Amino acid sequence: MARDKGVLRLTNPWPRFAWLAGAAIVGISLALGFLVLDRYQQNDPPLGLWGAICWGLGITADLGPAREAAPTLRTPSRIAWTSSTLGQIRAGDAQHGSFIALNCTACHGEGGMSQSTFIPTLTGMDPAVIFKQLDDYRSGKRPWGVMGAIAKALSIRDSADVAAYYAARPNGLAAIAHEGSLRGESRSKESDSARHLAFMGDEQRGIPPCTACHGPHGYKIGAPPLAGQHAAYIERQLAAFAQRLRQNDINEQMRTIAMQLTPSEMHALAAFYGAPESSRVANK
Amino acid sequence: MYNSRRLTLYHCWVAFALFLPAVVLGAWQMLMRSPLPPPLQDPNAYYLSVTLHGTVMAYVVTTFFAMGFGYAVTATSLGRPIRGVWAAWIGFAICLIGTVMAAAAVLAGEASVLYTFYPPLLASAWYYSGAFLLIGGSMIWVVLMIVNMAAWKRDYPDKPVPLAMFAITATALLWAWTASGVLVELLRVLLPSAFGWTTLIDVGLARTLFSVTLHGIVYFWLMPAYIAFYTLLPQAAGGRLYSDTMGRLTFIMFLIFSLPVGMHHLFADPEHGVGFKFLQSFLTFFVVLPTLLTVYSICASLEIAGRHRGGRGLLGWIGALPWDEPMVLVAALSLVMLGGGGFGGIINMSYAMNSMIHNTSWVPAHFHLIFGGAVVIMYFAIAYEMWPQITGKLLRSKKLARRQLWLWFWGIMIVTIPWHITGLMGQPRRVAVFDYDDPLVARTGPLVIISVIGGMILLLSAILLIFILVRSHFGERTGEIPLRYALAVNPPAHVPSSLNGFALWNTILLVLMLVAYGYPIGQFALLKPHSVPAYDVTSHSDGGGAR
Numbered sequence: 027m028a029r030d031k032g033v034l035r036l037t038n039p040w041p042r043f044a045w046l047a048g049a050a051i052v053g054i055s056l057a058l059g060f061l062v063l064d065r066y067q068q069n070d071p072p073l074g075l076w077g078a079i080c081w082g083l084g085i086t087a088d089l090g091p092a093r094e095a096a097p098t099l100r101t102p103s104r105i106a107w108t109s110s111t112l113g114q115i116r117a118g119d120a121q122h123g124s125f126i127a128l129n130c131t132a133c134h135g136e137g138g139m140s141q142s143t144f145i146p147t148l149t150g151m152d153p154a155v156i157f158k159q160l161d162d163y164r165s166g167k168r169p170w171g172v173m174g175a176i177a178k179a180l181s182i183r184d185s186a187d188v189a190a191y192y193a194a195r196p197n198g199l200a201a202i203a204h205e206g207s208l209r210g211e212s213r214s215k216e217s218d219s220a221r222h223l224a225f226m227g228d229e230q231r232g233i234p235p236c237t238a239c240h241g242p243h244g245y246k247i248g249a250p251p252l253a254g255q256h257a258a259y260i261e262r263q264l265a266a267f268a269q270r271l272r273q274n275d276i277n278e279q280m281r282t283i284a285m286q287l288t289p290s291e292m293h294a295l296a297a298f299y300g301a302p303e304s305s306r307v308a309n310k
Numbered sequence: 311m312y313n314s315r316r317l318t319l320y321h322c323w324v325a326f327a328l329f330l331p332a333v334v335l336g337a338w339q340m341l342m343r344s345p346l347p348p349p350l351q352d353p354n355a356y357y358l359s360v361t362l363h364g365t366v367m368a369y370v371v372t373t374f375f376a377m378g379f380g381y382a383v384t385a386t387s388l389g390r391p392i393r394g395v396w397a398a399w400i401g402f403a404i405c406l407i408g409t410v411m412a413a414a415a416v417l418a419g420e421a422s423v424l425y426t427f428y429p430p431l432l433a434s435a436w437y438y439s440g441a442f443l444l445i446g447g448s449m450i451w452v453v454l455m456i457v458n459m460a461a462w463k464r465d466y467p468d469k470p471v472p473l474a475m476f477a478i479t480a481t482a483l484l485w486a487w488t489a490s491g492v493l494v495e496l497l498r499v500l501l502p503s504a505f506g507w508t509t510l511i512d513v514g515l516a517r518t519l520f521s522v523t524l525h526g527i528v529y530f531w532l533m534p535a536y537i538a539f540y541t542l543l544p545q546a547a548g549g550r551l552y553s554d555t556m557g558r559l560t561f562i563m564f565l566i567f568s569l570p571v572g573m574h575h576l577f578a579d580p581e582h583g584v585g586f587k588f589l590q591s592f593l594t595f596f597v598v599l600p601t602l603l604t605v606y607s608i609c610a611s612l613e614i615a616g617r618h619r620g621g622r623g624l625l626g627w628i629g630a631l632p633w634d635e636p637m638v639l640v641a642a643l644s645l646v647m648l649g650g651g652g653f654g655g656i657i658n659m660s661y662a663m664n665s666m667i668h669n670t671s672w673v674p675a676h677f678h679l680i681f682g683g684a685v686v687i688m689y690f691a692i693a694y695e696m697w698p699q700i701t702g703k704l705l706r707s708k709k710l711a712r713r714q715l716w717l718w719f720w721g722i723m724i725v726t727i728p729w730h731i732t733g734l735m736g737q738p739r740r741v742a743v744f745d746y747d748d749p750l751v752a753r754t755g756p757l758v759i760i761s762v763i764g765g766m767i768l769l770l771s772a773i774l775l776i777f778i779l780v781r782s783h784f785g786e787r788t789g790e791i792p793l794r795y796a797l798a799v800n801p802p803a804h805v806p807s808s809l810n811g812f813a814l815w816n817t818i819l820l821v822l823m824l825v826a827y828g829y830p831i832g833q834f835a836l837l838k839p840h841s842v843p844a845y846d847v848t849s850h851s852d853g854g855g856a857r
Contacts (some may be wrong), residue, residue, distance in 0.1 A: 033807045033814050040808035048566075050820050051596065052589075059588030080583020081596055083829065085837070 103274045104165045105158045107247050114186050115157050123191025126184050129176065138192045143258035146250075150198020155250040156189035162274040199251045220294035223287075231286045236295070239279075248276070257300025264292040313395050314385035319700045320402060321378025322693060323566030325371045326779060328409075332366040333772040335359045340725070340765035344758045345746040356742035357422040363740040365416060366426030367682075369444055370409050372531045375689055376485070377401070377451045379534050380478045382696055386793040387474035387541075393461055394454050401450030408443025411436050420848045424740070426524070427500060429516040432844040435504035442496045445489050463811070470805040473557050474541040474795050480561040481533035483812055487569050487819065488526025495519035503844045510841035514581030522827060523573035525594075529568035531681055535688035536560065539608050539641060542695055544796035546637035549615025554798035556607045558809045561835035563600035565812070566819050567593060571828035574659040578668050581840075586830050587661060593826065594659040601652060605645065612641070614799065640691035643719040644684045645658050654730065669740075672733025675726045682768075683722035690715060690775060696793060697782055704787040710778055717771035722762030728757035768810045 036042050058063060060082035065072040073081055080086070105111060127138070130148070134140050138148035148156065162168035163177035164185075170235075180188070192198075222228075227235035239246040252260060266272035267284035287295070341348040342356050385392050392398065414436065415421040422438035459471060459479045471479075497515040502508050540557040544550055551557065573590035576582060616627025632638055654676040657663045667673060694711050698704050705711060731741075732754040746755050808814050 033811060034817060036805075040806050040807070041814050044808070044814060044818055048822065051593065052822065055589045055592035056585075056825075058592065062587040063588060064584045079585075082583050082588075084581070084583025084586070084833070 101167075102276050103158065103162050103167050105161050105248075105276070107154075111157075112154070114182060115153050115189065117183075118157075118186035118188075118190030118193075120155055120187070120190040120194045122184075123187035123189070126180065126188040127191050130188070133172075137195050138198065140256065143256045144262065146255055147199060147257050149195040151192055151250055152247075153186070153189035153193040154247050156192055157185050158248050159274075160185040160189070168272060168274040178185040201253045219291065220298035223291065223295060224298060225251055228286075233283050233286050236299075252299040255299060257296040259296075261292050261296035264296065265289075268292075273290065312385045312391040314381040314392050315700050317392075317395065317398055317402070318378040318382040318696065321374045321381070322696070323701070324406065324409075325374040325378065325689075326693070326776060328366050328374075328729070329371050329838045330772050330776050331463070332371070333362040333365050333769055334369075337765040337769040339363065340758075340762045342742060343435075343744060344762045345744075346759060351623040353742035354419070354422065355689060357424070358416060358419055360740070361422050361424050362413065362416045365412055365441070368425050368527070368531075369412075372527075373405065373448050376481065376530065377405075377448060377535055379537075380451060380455055380482065381477045382700065382793060383474045383537065384455065386699075387472040387478075387795055388458065388462050390462075393458055397450055398454055401447050401454075404447030404450070405444050405808065407447075408440045408447055410440070412440025412444065416442060418849075422847055426520060427495070427516070429500065429513050430511040430842050430845045432500070432503050432511065432846045432848075434848045435501065438496050438500045438504050442493065442501070445493060445496075448460045449486060449489070452482040452486045455479050468804075470554075470802045470810055472795065473551075473554055473798075474537060476558060476810070477533070477537045477540065477561045479812065480565050481530060481537070483816065484526060484533065484565050484568060485530045487565075487823075488523050488530060491519045491522025491524075491526075494591040495523075509843055511844045512834060512841045514579070514840060515831070517576060517579060518573075518581065518827075518830055518834070521575045522569070523572070524575045525572040526568045528677070528681065529564050531685050533561075534692060535566065535602060535644065535685050535727070536564070537636070538688050538692050538695075539604060541795040542692070542793075543608065543637055543641045544611040544615060545794050546617035546635045546695070547612055547631055547641075549618050549796070550613055551796040551798045552607050552610035552614060554802045555801070555805070555809065555819050556574075556603055557798075558805065560603050560607070562809070562812075562815050563596070563603075565815055566822065567596045567600070569819060570822040571597070571659075573830065574661075574664070575663060575824070577664045581834075582830050586826065589630065590826055591659055591732060593822075595656075596650075598656070601648075608641065608645070610797070612638075634708060634712065636694045636708060636715060637691045639712055640687055640715055643715065644688050644691075647679055647683035647687070647719070647722060650726075651676060651684055655680065667733055669738055670733035671729050671737040671739050674739050675729030675733055678729070679722060679726040683719070683726065687715060687718050688721075690718065691729045694781065697779065698789065698791045698792050702788055702790050703782050703785050704791075706778065706782045706787065706791045710774070714771050717767055717774065721764050721767035721771055724767060725761050726764075728760045728764075732757050732761075765819060 032038050034041055036045065060079050061075065064082045065074075065078045067073065081180045130138070133145050134148050135141065135142075135145075138151075140147045159168060160177045160180060161182070163170060163173040164180070165176060177185070223233065224236045227238070235243065235244040236252065239249040240252045241249075262282045263272065264287060267275065267280045268287065270281060273281065284292070335512065338348060338350070339356060339359055342351070342359075359837050381392060381398060389626060412421070415434045416437060417433075421433035423431040423433045423437075427433075455478055461477055462475070463471060465603050499519070540551060540560070544552075571590045571594040571764075573587055574594050577587055577591075612631060613627050616630045619627075619632070621627030621629045621630030654672070657667060658673065658676060690711075694705055694708075735754055735757075737744075737751075737754050744751050744758075746752050
């Protein structure tokens with residue numbers, strides 16, 4: 027655009043007035059906005075000069091890291107199903123495991139066939155399950171005094187060996203599970219709701235079927251076989267998950283599901299899966 | 311009109327041809343929001359419709375109308391042919407292609423993001439590219455306005471630039487300044503996401519850049535109306551302009567005070583400190599100055615005309631004005647709406663009062679009153695005034711035109727007054743479906759139904775407008791009335807060089823923009839990069855979802 031002469035020169039009245047007016051407006055609004063008005067806070071004492079300027083610029087404490095210590099990271103388990111973990115489990119030596127298992131007999135029974143309803147049967151259990159639970163006991167992720175002490179005495183290698191030993195035992199949970207699924211068809215009507223939960227889940231409460239992870243529909247690594255396990259043990263574990271006394275399920279799935287179950291449903295499910303005394307005696 | 315006649319005609323026809331369907335959409339949206347059963351009850355269609363209505367009204371109609379009006383003013387006020395007509399046609403073609411691209415993307419359901427874009431919502435790249443071409447193409451017009459004014463000043467170094475030309479150049483500069491925000495937003499934030507080069511969107515940066523545009527664009531819409539107030543209205547009323555200098559000051563102040571103020575659209579946004587929000591809120595108040603100056607100046611000019619026509623006494627001049635002239639009638643109707651909308655606007659831009667009406671129906675009610683009312687009704691009057699020159703046919707008829715204008719006025723009043731009230735009652739904006747069974751919502755039902763009636767009146771008025779323009783254009787009655795501008799009471803033989811150009815004011819504006827936006831935009835590069843995943847609304851994203 028054709029430049030008019032002296033249009034920017036401050037000696038001319040129009041530019042002088044315009045710059046002065048502009049500077050005054052900006053000066054007043056900066057002073058009000060950054061020094062005066064923004065000092066006053068609704069529920070706190072007025073800010074100091076430096077605090078007011080920062081507040082005006084939008085630089086507040088929440089820009090930096092929070093001052094309070096970050097809460098400690100809580101992990102449900104030290105075990106992750108990586109290829110190295112699975113390799114450790116696969117390397118388990120059943121022969122060596124049989125010696126270690128002598129320490130277990132007192133509670134878990136001869137060959138892992140527990141006689142106490144509160145202590146789980148280990149015979150035929152998936153080695154990954156035993157390996158993970160031993161590590162959770164060792165790290166305190168699954169708190170239980172006796173097992174914690176025993177697991178601490180075992181090396182990772184020992185855990186894998188003893189897991190391999192119990193997994194290789196014949197006529198254990200795996201076999202009962204096979205029979206149990208057949209027997210499930212002929213159960214009484216009382217366990218209809220339990221069977222429905224086990225095979226169908228409950229969509230409305232967001233409960234998936236037990237069989238999706240514990241078999242036979244699907245087998246998720248780390249999920250133990252249920253059929254043939256002691257009913258009282260299963261019921262107790264469901265209650266422990268629901269009350270968050272037990273928190274070592276990696277994705278919180280068991281805590282989420284168990285919280286949704288009523289006590290009578292837990293009882294019915296435990297009874298549905300739990301092995302009757304007779305069958306266990308027969309297997310023995 | 312020299313060589314600008316066809317240029318103006320084509321621009322105006324694009325504007326008005328798209329205006330009518332956009333009004334139809336608006337009327338349907340009023341019906342959709344109401345307790346009455348609409349012809350199509352589909353919330354997705356509602357947001358598609360709002361996007362198209364907003365895009366057409368805010369970008370297409372206004373830009374094409376302002377460009378057409380600018381070419382007419384350049385040729386007639388300077389009294390010589392426009393330089394660079396070929397460039398003007400290229401600009402017209404680019405804007406038209408952009409419009410078609412954007413409209414097609416919206417109609418295909420690929421861009422229901424509303425005309426203000428609302429990132430992290432992400433529309434089809436066709437929509438953003440179309441908007442970019444439309445707004446970018448209009449920069450050719452900006453350059454042509456500046457070139458023509460500069461060339462005239464070189465040829466007539468001792469004469470003041472005619473007020474109309476000075477004002478339209480101020481409008482072009484205002485548009486260039488203000489459009490820079492949305493153009494940078496499109497280039498820097500939205501288009502890279504839409505093309506899939508990045509999956510993240512910096513919402514804070516995008517909203518801040520858009521705020522540069524969001525307030526200035528309103529004054530870009532308003533400027534043709536103000537130019538008509540100063541240069542066409544006193545002539546139509548049979549009088550003279552009260553003061554030429556006041557006119558120049560008004561346009562200069564609009565240029566300066568409509569730009570470093572956009573952050574009053576971000577009062578509720580967390581990405582900025584209170585200091586800059588207050589600064590821009592405070593600067594916004596100065597927009598009142600040119601507005602009041604204009605009201606004063608226009609009333610004075612009309613009083614001169616009224617007294618010239620034999621009006622006596624304190625208010626006798628009002629009755630003596632030629633109220634059968636559409637331009638005179640419209641000026642009065644427009645000032646009434648400008649008054650209501652202006653006072654509402656003071657509430658919106660006040661930092662504390664804004665929180666009462668933030669995101670309520672009050673806000674769309676406000677901008678429909680001030681833009682859909684005060685501004686658009688002036689567009690009608692300008693079109694009626696220009697039509698005989700650009701078509702070579704006389705207007706058929708003034709009586710029908712007056713009826714159309716009255717209908718529009720009452721339509722806007724009936725739409726917006728209940729709309730403001732429902733906003734104060736807490737009705738949220740941008741909502742497609744209300745549950746009128748809810749007792750809290752049910753209270754707004756009767757008011758919304760009144761608004762629907764207003765919407766139907768507006769639709770009738772828009773149809774009448776197109777009917778009048780078409781009938782005049784293709785009518786038999788030939789005749790041409792040159793576009794004449796009002797002389798000032800004291801025609802300026804010489805004006806200070808500061809009031810005859812924009813070098814000083816652009817420099818001041820640059821400093822103000824750096825103060826007002828330098829830190830708020832600069833902080834995103836240094837302190838607060840907080841991008842979030844874009845939320846794709848196009849169909850290939852499976853009905854909306856994060857990319």
